[in-house]
Amino acid sequence: MSKKSVYKATEQGWQYCSYCKQDTWHTPKLGLVASNKRLCTRCNTSNELKQNKEMKDPVVQQVIHKFQNRSEVGIKKYGTTLHENNTDDFLNHLQEELMDAILYIQKLKNLNGGL
Numbered sequence: 001m002s003k004k005s006v007y008k009a010t011e012q013g014w015q016y017c018s019y020c021k022q023d024t025w026h027t028p029k030l031g032l033v034a035s036n037k038r039l040c041t042r043c044n045t046s047n048e049l050k051q052n053k054e055m056k057d058p059v060v061q062q063v064i065h066k067f068q069n070r071s072e073v074g075i076k077k078y079g080t081t082l083h084e085n086n087t088d089d090f091l092n093h094l095q096e097e098l099m100d101a102i103l104y105i106q107k108l109k110n111l112n113g114g115l
């Protein structure tokens, strides 16, 4: 038997937005609680809570949300998708991103007083 999560109209949380067509962060609002709805913080649409929804990991949902936002920014900035782009040197991109990642690790260690 799978675990179920109880979603309350009086608490903040991720849920599907009928306007955004994806899971977004929702916040409670006085006047909506009685009708078991919360407000999408992205588009201000009120959405009804679905009880006994399959439990989702909020950490995973946060990362999915970031991937989606990052994708939208990238599409606006470059006018293409990763799916459509078959010309970039992805191996080189990967190496450079990992090199940056190592630098960020060192910087964070320095900030935390490490060596």
Ligand SMILES: [Zn+2]
Binding pocket: 017, 018, 019, 020, 021, 024, 040, 041, 042, 043, 044, 045
């Ligand atoms: Zn929305």
